Amino acid sequence: MNYHLTLIAILAATLTVGCATAATKTPAELNDLEIAHVAYIANNIDVRYAHLALAISDNPKIHEFANAMIRDHKAVNVQALALLEKLNATPQDNFLSKQLTGQSNELVNEMRQLSGAAFDARYADNELGYHKAVNDIVENSFIPNIENSEVKALFKKALAIYKAHEQHAEKMVASLK
Amino acid sequence: MLRFKQNKWNNVTVAIVTVMALFFTPFESISAEEYPQTHVIAIEDLKFMPQEINVKPGDIVQWVNFDFIPHTATANDHVWNSDMIGAQASWEMTVDRDTFEGYFCVYHPGMQGKIKIITESLAKAQQLQ
Numbered sequence: 053m054n055y056h057l058t059l060i061a062i063l064a065a066t067l068t069v070g071c072a073t074a075a076t077k078t079p080a081e082l083n084d085l086e087i088a089h090v091a092y093i094a095n096n097i098d099v100r101y102a103h104l105a106l107a108i109s110d111n112p113k114i115h116e117f118a119n120a121m122i123r124d125h126k127a128v129n130v131q132a133l134a135l136l137e138k139l140n141a142t143p144q145d146n147f148l149s150k151q152l153t154g155q156s157n158e159l160v161n162e163m164r165q166l167s168g169a170a171f172d173a174r175y176a177d178n179e180l181g182y183h184k185a186v187n188d189i190v191e192n193s194f195i196p197n198i199e200n201s202e203v204k205a206l207f208k209k210a211l212a213i214y215k216a217h218e219q220h221a222e223k224m225v226a227s228l229k
Numbered sequence: 230m231l232r233f234k235q236n237k238w239n240n241v242t243v244a245i246v247t248v249m250a251l252f253f254t255p256f257e258s259i260s261a262e263e264y265p266q267t268h269v270i271a272i273e274d275l276k277f278m279p280q281e282i283n284v285k286p287g288d289i290v291q292w293v294n295f296d297f298i299p300h301t302a303t304a305n306d307h308v309w310n311s312d313m314i315g316a317q318a319s320w321e322m323t324v325d326r327d328t329f330e331g332y333f334c335v336y337h338p339g340m341q342g343k344i345k346i347i348t349e350s351l352a353k354a355q356q357l358q
């Protein structure tokens with residue numbers, strides 16, 4: 053199963069159809085507090101994958117990447133929580149947060165049964181796909197729709213970080229081939 | 230030229246330093262009034278700014294991290310290495326004739342920069358142009 057393709061499909065539906073029914077929301081329709089919730093969940097998911105990688109992989113390149121993911125995604129969440137506290141706002145759970153959590157649970161269960169080169173390849177491939185998919189949503193669905201200027205500014209900073217991760221993941225995938 | 234005593238600056242100062250550095254980099258290294266000079270490289274939004282600087286042997290290069298994530302400044306061949314430069318922290322080193330010029334961030338390998346070592350004879354040749 054390719055989880056990031058599902059994400060891209062959601063995004064594509066949002067951008068091309070653009071006229072979702074009232075019942076099914078799209079990422080572009082989420083409010084700031086829901087977007088903040090998705091971002092928080094998405095950061096934690098990548099931290100979780102990284103801890104799994106540190107536990108299973110012996111490859112120094114994978115460890116280096118995973119450590120960078122833990123440092124950076126945690127740092128983004130620290131900033132996000134501080135901003136939400138300043139704004140006296142509470143993030144809101146939503147369909148996309150639930151979907152991401154469900155998919156990540158399945159993926160962790162799949163990856164924890166792998167080892168060696170098979171794990172490394174699966175982890176690297178997913179990191180590339182995950183960052184691509186999340187970056188697409190952040191750049192095209194979230195940032196244009198965020199209303200609060202401070203939240204928007206933080207998402208722009210975070211996107212620069214995630215794009216560097218995507219580039220790093222590309223190198224990691226190539227180095228494993 | 231770009232001399233500072235404090236270790237932490239606000240973003241406005243960085244912007245000014247960055248803009249000044251962008252304007253003066255081609256000239257500062259070859260104007261020989263002050264020696265040694267301190268060159269400030271701002272790290273912001275996962276970029277080294279300025280990305281390339283001219284320095285003379287004996288000069289000090291200082292990296293200041295204005296991002297909220299840590300970075301490193303590490304020679305491409307790892308002969309010199311800042312290790313972790315945390316958020317709002319800085320690191321400096323003195324360059325000599327043989328300092329390896331190309332560097333990157335170990336955590337974000339797409340971040341790359343260059344310290345060009347300008348020796349006296351090279352500086353003179355450039356001044357004559």
Ligand SMILES: [Cu+2]
Nearest residue numbers: 300334336337
């Ligand atoms: Cu970096």
